[in-house]
Every structure is written in structure tokens, then in C-alpha cells.
Amino acid sequence: MKKVLVCLATGSAFVSVPALAQSTETSFTGPRVEAIVGYDISKAGSTVDDDLNDDNDQSIDGFMYGIGAGYDYDFGSAVVGVEAELTDSTAKTGFDAGEYEGIGFGNVKTGRDIYLGARVGFKAAPTTLVYLKGGYTNARFDVLANDGETEYDENIDTDGWRIGAGVEQKLSTNSFAKLEYRYSNYSKAEIDFEDDFPDSERFDVDLDRHQIVASVGYRF
Template identity: 60%
Template sequence: MKKLTALMLAGSVAAIAAPAMAQEANTFTGLRGQIVGGYDDVTAGSSVDDDGNDNNDQSIEGFAYGAAVGYDFDFGGAVIGAEAEYTDSTAKTDFNDGDFEGFGFGNVDAGRDLYFGVRAGAKVAPDVLAYAKGGYTNAKLNVLANDGTTEFDEDFDLDGYRIGAGVEYAMNTNTFINVEYRYSNYSRAEVDFNDSLPNSDRFDVDLDRHQIMAGVGVRF
């Protein structure tokens, strides 16, 4: 009788533990937050580059860094979610041995970048997610110029889209790391004046952005 009771208790514990273990294995669901950082390259597109000057570097490079939040829905083999991100960058133009790397826009440095988008992926292992992403990005270029009498120090407000792909590894149910490549294209802009003048009308631009980013985050 005692053995039968012990077996029944063991079976009950196993029955209760099984759903909990299944829920614990569901590692790609819910609210998440992370810090991100990596390589950032902003390149002047074909409509604004300076192909006639071989010495003129058509890109600015630096380190992008920031934070992201998102929410994922785990459907078993597939994961779908939404995310938002805020980053800044050290990329800027500079002088190399007296040669100004004009970038097609003048003396600029990359400002903040906002991103809102979605991602969808498939589990290639119980703790590994491969995914693609896409959405809207709004970035700033801080532009500095001087004609000898007046200094121009304003922001270009850029609108565009972003696509990318990455891999995420769930270290446990609450902690994850990921790495991804993303490409952004900016095709519309306006000048945000830093004084009492109204913003400019929107105009066409052509900028490409390539980033390789890594992140570490937690799920709540």
C-alpha cells in the first residue's frame, strides 16, 4: 500500500512538473529588453556621392550603441514579434592628412537613430532562433558648415526603411544574446533648424547604412 501511494504521489508530481517544464522550454516568448552595440557604416548613395574625386571617402564609420525593447509570440517552431530601438553612433567625417573626407553632405556626424519594426523567425534548435526583420527607421545627421561669416549647425532628419537578419541564442529562460546584420536606406529628409526657423520642406536624399550589431538582453 505504501509503495502504491508513493507511486501515485510520484505520478502526480510528474504530471504537475511536465507543464512547467514545457513552459520553461518556451524560451522565445514575452517582453524583452536588451543593450546593443556594433559596427556602423553610413554611405552616400549614388545621387549624392562624389565619384569624380577618387580621394573622397564616400562613407563614415563608427560604433553604434543603444537599447531595444520588444515582445515576442512563440508558436512552437515559429516566433513573431515587434520591437523598437534607440541608438547613437560615433560615425563622422574627418580629415586625413589634410584631405577632407566630404561624404557628399559636408562635415557631418551620425546622430540618434530610431527604429520600429517586426521580426519573424524559426527555431533551428530548442534554444536557437534564426530570424528576419524589417521596419521604419528615422535617423539624424548633424551637419556643420561655415562660409566664413556664418556657421551652419543643424540636423538632417532622415526617413527610411530597414531590413535585416540575425541569430538569437537563449542562454536560459531569462537571458539571451544575439547578433544580426541590418541594412537601412534613407530616401527623404528635412532640415531641423535649431533656432526659431521652421523646419525645411522634405526633399530627396540617398543614404545607405550597413550595421553588424550584437546584443545581450533579458526576458521578463
């Protein structure tokens, strides 16, 4: 009888260990960090679209890269989390066979982008999460201009909102990969002057941003 009880207890232990390991492997709960790369395109918004000039590209595109962090909680079939990102981009205005790329600001180069937001998703499979996201974004653009006598090189900080959707796939208990599309719109901006000059008053802008990004990360 004792041998039977020992065998049953041992068998229960072996069953519970794989069950616990499986539960841990499929959970999306915990803090995470990730490296982000992707394609970034900024365009003039609808209110400043130059539809009369077919030669004006009105968009700039480039390589986007950065880091992200967040915390998720797994409720079983649904996952809710908060997240933050710091990214940069190589997109800038240029001239192509005499055709100017301009997005309403002049000659610009994209700078750092700060994002704070949240996401909610559901499990399409035990290790696959499909999610929606949204939040606040602050993007910087370096504007280069010349009035004929003085050259100005100033930063414009733009405030806006972002929405997006993506898929996250667990690669192991702690590692994961993501593929995501996000759209951002910026409607307010201010000029950051150099040295001791204060920032300008906020003014209206209209700028659209589209990004397709991939990331790999680690959940603690």
C-alpha cells in the same frame, strides 16, 4: 494499492515539473529589453556616389550603442514579434592624410537613430532563433557648414527603411544574446532649425547604412 497510487501520483508530479520548466526555458514569448553595441557605417547612396573622385572615401564609420525593447510570441516552431530601438553612433566625417571622408551632406556627425519594426523567425534549435526583421528608421545627422561669414550647425532628420537578419540564443530562461546585421536606406530628409524656426520642407537624399551589432537582454 494506496501506496502504488501515491507513488504513481508523485512520479507524475516529478515528470510534469521538468516538462514545464523545459517548456518555459525554450519559449520566446514575452516582452524583452536589451543593450545594443556594434559597428556602424554610413555611405553615399548610388545616386550621389562620386565615382569620378577616387580619393573621396564617401563613408563614415564608428561605434554604435543604444537600447531596444520588444514583444515576441512563440508559435512553436515560428516566432513573430514587434520591436523598437533608440541608438546613437560616434561616426563622423574626417580627414585622413588629406583624403576627405564625405557622404554627400558635407561635414557631418551621426546622431540618434529611432527604429520601429517587426521580425519573424524560426527555431534552428529549441533555444536558438534565426530571424528576419524590417521596419521604419529615422536617423539624425548634425551638419556643420560655413559660408565664409556664418557658421551653421544644424540637424538633418532622415526617414528610411531597414531590413536585417540575425540569430538569438537563449542563455537561460530569461536572458539572451543576439548577433545581427542590418541595412538601412534613407531617401527623405528635413532640416531642424534652432530656436523658434520651423522645420524645412522635406527633400530627397540617398544614404546607405550598414550595421553589425550584438546585444544582450532580458525577457520577462
